[in-house]
Amino acid sequence: MERSVDSELRQLKEKILTMGGYVEKALDDSLKALIQRKPELFDNVYEVEKEVNQKHIEVDEACLRILARQAPMAADLRLVVAVIKINTDLERMGDQAVNISHNAKRYITEPPLKPLIDLPRMAEEVRAMVRFSLDAFVRGDVALAEKVLAMDDLVDGLKNQIYRELITYIVGDPKVTERALNLILIARNLERLGDHATNIAEDVIFAISGKDIRHGGGAGAQAGSTQK
C-alpha cells in the first residue's frame, strides 16, 4: 500500500531532478560558449537559470507543505531535510553557471590568451561531480556519493594549478591581466560548483544512511545523537 507521503516525496524528488537537469544544461552551455567561443549560447544560460530559480521556490514550498501536513519521520524526515539543503545548493550552482557566463563573455571578446587545456579538464571533472551527485540522489547510492567527495580534491588541485599558471602569464606580461583574471575567476566558479556538488553528496549520504559526515564527522556521527 502506498502512503500519501510517498507520492509527495516522489514529486519532490522529480522536482529536484528537473532542477538538477536545468543546472547541468546551464553549466554545459556556459562552458561550451567559453571553449567553442559561441557567445549566442550565453542567452540560453540566462534563460535556464530563471527556470532554476522557479524550481528553487517550488521545492521549498513543497518541503514546507510536506513538513506541515505529513510530519515525516526517520528516513522520510531525513530526505526532506536533505532536499531543503540540496535545493539551496542547486540554486547557487545555477548562479555560478551565470557567473561563468559573465566571465567567459568578457574573455571571448578578445583573442585567446592561450590554448585551454586544464580548464576544460577541470570543467569535465566538475560536470561529472554534478552528474554523479544527482545520480546518487536519485538512486540512493552512497558509494557514488562518496566518489563525488573524492573527486573534489582533484578539482581543488586543478584550480590551484590553473591559478599558478595564469599568474606567471600576468607576471610575464601585465597587459594580459584582464584575460588571465577572467580565466582565474572561471576556475574559481568551477571550484565552487564542485563544492556545491560535494554538499549534495554529503546530504545524500545523510538522507540514505543517517550519517553526518560533514566537517570530518565521518567517525560515527549519527542523526539524532546528541553529544553529551
Add this chain to the structure above:
Amino acid sequence: MANPILETKEVSAWFGKHQAVRGISFSAEPNTINAMIGPSGCGKSTFLRCLNRLHEEVEGARVEGSVLLSKEDIYGQGVDPVAVRRRIGMVFQKPNPFPSMSVFDNVAAGLRLAGIHKRSVLAEVVERSLVQAALWEEVKDKLKQPGTSLSGGQQQRLCIARALAVNPPVLLMDEPTSALDPISTAKIEELLVNLKNDVTIVIVTHNMQQAARISDQTCFFLTGELVEAGETSRIFTNPQDTRTEQYITGRFG
C-alpha cells in the same frame, strides 16, 4: 544506564495461555519521560500494567521476570501490590474520577486510604497536587463540586492530581490524552514535561508526534517484544531497526 529508577529484567506476561509480553528488559532514568509506542495489540499496555502489578488483577493473567523500583523487586516475596501502586501511580485513557466524590475528595482519596485524615494535612496535599497538575487555578473555587462536573481535560488533570497526591516516584500513563481535544492534550503534555522534575513518567501513546514532542526515551513494541529503545530524537530521525523505521514512517500499524 547509569542509575535507573525503574528497571525490568526479562518481563513476560500472559493472559491464560496467550503470551502478550515477551522477555522485556527496559530501564528508565530518574526524571525522564519514557514513551511506549507500537501498533495495537503489541503488548505495550500490558507491559505498562506489569510495572505496577496491575496485570495480575486480570483473571488467568500471569507475570514472569522482575521489575525493580530503585533496585527493589516489586514482585519480591511479601511485597504488597497495593503499596507498590502507591509508589507507581497510574493514569488511564479515559478520565475516571470517582463519580460520587468531590474534586477535593478525589485528590484526597489515596491519602485517606493510607490512613491520613487530618484536615489540614489533606488540604495542603490536595492544593499541592492540584497545583502540580496545573488544575488549581481552575478548580480552587469548586473543590466541593463533583469531580465529574469538570471538563474532560480537567477531569484527566484531576486524575493526575489524584495520582500525585501520594507522592509516587513513578507515574504510568496509558494513552492519557487519546480522549481529549488538542488544547487539553497540549495542556497535559506541557504538564508532563514540567512533572518530570518530580516524577519519572512511562507513557503509552498512539500519537507518535506526542512521543516525539515530550519523551526522552522512546521504546518501540511489536508482537510482545521490545524491538528498539533509545533516545527519542534518534528513534525518530535515525532508527536502527527496519521494523521501527517502517512503523514510524507509517508503513504498517
